[in-house]
Amino acid sequence: MLLDDDQVLIEKILDGSKLSFEELMKKYNKKIYNFVIRMVRNDEVAIELTQDFFIKIFSVLHKYNFQYKFSTWAYRICYNLVIDHIRKNQVYVDSLNGDNISQKRLVESKNFISEDGFDNLEKDEVKTYLWKTVDQIPMKYRELILMRYLQELKYDEIAEISGLPVGTVKNRIFKAKELLRKEIEKDGMFA
Amino acid sequence: MECLRDEKIQHYLEKSLSSVEASRIRDHLIVCKKCQLKYQQYVQMENGLADPVYTEPPAQIVKNVMKRIYVKLPTYSSIFALIAASMVLLVSWIYIYFDFSNNSLIQALKLTSNSTYNWIGQVIKIISNIFSSVYAIFKSINKFFEIIFNVNIGIEIFGFSVLILSMILVYAIYLLLVKRSGKQKI
Numbered sequence: 001m002l003l004d005d006d007q008v009l010i011e012k013i014l015d016g017s018k019l020s021f022e023e024l025m026k027k028y029n030k031k032i033y034n035f036v037i038r039m040v041r042n043d044e045v046a047i048e049l050t051q052d053f054f055i056k057i058f059s060v061l062h063k064y065n066f067q068y069k070f071s072t073w074a075y076r077i078c079y080n081l082v083i084d085h086i087r088k089n090q091v092y093v094d095s096l097n098g099d100n101i102s103q104k105r106l107v108e109s110k111n112f113i114s115e116d117g118f119d120n121l122e123k124d125e126v127k128t129y130l131w132k133t134v135d136q137i138p139m140k141y142r143e144l145i146l147m148r149y150l151q152e153l154k155y156d157e158i159a160e161i162s163g164l165p166v167g168t169v170k171n172r173i174f175k176a177k178e179l180l181r182k183e184i185e186k187d188g189m190f191a
Numbered sequence: 192m193e194c195l196r197d198e199k200i201q202h203y204l205e206k207s208l209s210s211v212e213a214s215r216i217r218d219h220l221i222v223c224k225k226c227q228l229k230y231q232q233y234v235q236m237e238n239g240l241a242d243p244v245y246t247e248p249p250a251q252i253v254k255n256v257m258k259r260i261y262v263k264l265p266t267y268s269s270i271f272a273l274i275a276a277s278m279v280l281l282v283s284w285i286y287i288y289f290d291f292s293n294n295s296l297i298q299a300l301k302l303t304s305n306s307t308y309n310w311i312g313q314v315i316k317i318i319s320n321i322f323s324s325v326y327a328i329f330k331s332i333n334k335f336f337e338i339i340f341n342v343n344i345g346i347e348i349f350g351f352s353v354l355i356l357s358m359i360l361v362y363a364i365y366l367l368l369v370k371r372s373g374k375q376k377i
């Protein structure tokens with residue numbers, strides 16, 4: 001069987017290579033941490049959960065089946081860890097559900113407009129605003145947007161990780177982008 | 192043709208429509224300013240989403256994880272130490288047991304009770320006390336079996352249980368000292 005880069009690393013880790021595990025962590029750290037922090041919206045919790053994730057990966061690595069892609073397996077473990085945490089600490093409110101928060105965000109968006117005073121924003125500013133809006137949409141949409149664009153996963157991989165049918169994944173991502181578009185349009189933040 | 196729903200535009204962008212439907216949408220986009228704007232907004236969004244704003248993860252994550260997992264790994268030397276510690280403990284149990292019968296060690300300790308090594312005497316005294324109470328329990332259990340079932344358990348089984356006890360004790364100390372320090376919160 002031909003092993004991919006990740007799998008070569010895993011074989012070395014299982015043989016006791018510390019350095020290989022560090023390499024694997026550094027490879028996934030950014031995508032895991034950013035997913036977690038945008039899900040839980042708390043720095044400390046994100047650090048704690050990311051650490052828990054890597055420790056978990058290490059402790060169940062011997063159970064990993066080389067027939068599957070490592071990344072999908074790992075992202076599923078990460079997703080379950082985050083969802084578990086959120087279920088146990090249901091304090092997260094999806095901001096876009098409340099009207100008064102929209103008002104507050106209107107003020108924020110005014111501050112956001114560049115010094116020219118017009119909403120003719122630079123491309124980068126649209127991007128920043130877009131990603132800020134991602135943090136505000138309901139979790140069932142946010143998680144899929146994050147998997148698709150932040151973790152750069154395919155629809156079928158997202159379906160496997162979230163346990164949803166592929167059709168549902170696609171529909172929700174479409175719905176999520178519609179939500180995002182309308183929100184950004186409402187705030188006049190398109191370039 | 193009526194205006195395009197968001198979903199249609201997204202499908203068009205993902206190229207997941209039949210060529211007939213795609214060309215119908217292309218035609219509509221040429222004539223309809225409103226849908227054109229929507230389409231452009233989706234294009235902008237797609238570009239922004241495809242290039243995420245990442246936060247650099249704090250360096251402590253990798254460091255902490257490495258510290259936490261590689262302490263927990265048992266090494267050959269730690270397994271060897273565990274067995275050696277059990278043996279030492281067992282030998283001292285046996286020594287104290289035989290000494291206990293003629294009390295010479297305790298007598299000797301009483302004589303040197305003012306010496307700087309007094310604490311060793313205290314420890315041995317405590318072990319002796321534990322041992323004598325274990326021995327007393329053993330004797331009463333033995334007596335009980337003798338009266339009820341008319342059998343004698345014998346010193347072999349007693350020795351064996353002392354060995355098991357030693358192993359459990361060493362393992363408990365190991366768990367307390369080694370494993371716990373590995374799991375420490377950072």
Ligand SMILES: [Zn+2]
Binds near residue numbers: 193195219225226227
């Ligand atoms: Zn139209």
